[in-house]
Amino acid sequence: AQTVTQSQPEMSVQEAETVTLSCTYDTSESDYYLFWYKQPPSRQMILVIRQEAYKQQNATENRFSVNFQKAAKSFSLKISDSQLGDAAMYFCACRTQGGSEKLVFGKGTKLTVNP
Amino acid sequence: GAVVSQHPSWVICKSGTSVKIECRSLDFQATTMFWYRQFPKQSLMLMATSNEGSKATYEQGVEKDKFLINHASLTLSTLTVTSAHPEDSSFYICSASAGAPRDYEQYFGPGTRLTVT
Numbered sequence: 001a002q003t004v005t006q007s008q009p010e011m012s013v014q015e016a017e018t019v020t021l022s023c024t025y026d027t028s029e030s031d032y033y034l035f036w037y038k039q040p041p042s043r044q045m046i047l048v049i050r051q052e053a054y055k056q057q058n059a060t061e062n063r064f065s066v067n068f069q070k071a072a073k074s075f076s077l078k079i080s081d082s083q084l085g086d087a088a089m090y091f092c093a094c095r096t097q098g099g100s101e102k103l104v105f106g107k108g109t110k111l112t113v114n115p
Numbered sequence: 116g117a118v119v120s121q122h123p124s125w126v127i128c129k130s131g132t133s134v135k136i137e138c139r140s141l142d143f144q145a146t147t148m149f150w151y152r153q154f155p156k157q158s159l160m161l162m163a164t165s166n167e168g169s170k171a172t173y174e175q176g177v178e179k180d181k182f183l184i185n186h187a188s189l190t191l192s193t194l195t196v197t198s199a200h201p202e203d204s205s206f207y208i209c210s211a212s213a214g215a216p217r218d219y220e221q222y223f224g225p226g227t228r229l230t231v232t
Contacts, residue, residue: 043153043225044226045208045210095219108158
């Protein structure tokens, strides 16, 4: 069974600053994907970034990047130049490749961006 | 793109009645659809996984007779909450996957808020 742990229930950041959200996971699978999803007040789940476990290079999407430490089973999200629109719940998730395709979510981190 | 819709977005029903929520993949064929439940300030909890043309697989603790899932076509899955009670009030989210052609990516619907009075 997979587990995903987000140890920060809430985080805050000043506009234009950088913030890092933490996530650790556990899986016995060798082939898996990791994700960060954003859920704004509208509650629509939005994919922020994904990382294939077999890739050593950290994924980057504009202001969003991850620090993937496979041996430590750590997958943190860095948001640079934070904007007011980044305020949301952020969920870390893990999925094995193929098979049941089930996503396992962490409990989430509520990010507040202060102007 | 990969768009998933849900209908209705908000529904209020009386205790003891049933309510149906639809999930549609608008521009791709979804071989697998997932139904989640989310309580306020909590994470998404997977309720069941459904594959087109076959019975849904329910997660442990989810009452299959209460939450009926039908995946009759490659673009439509429905969740019916039978004999609803106030404790069934929640936010229900579906997601759809096209399987291998789209790398098993899940695309989420906008959710349905169910209030049982």
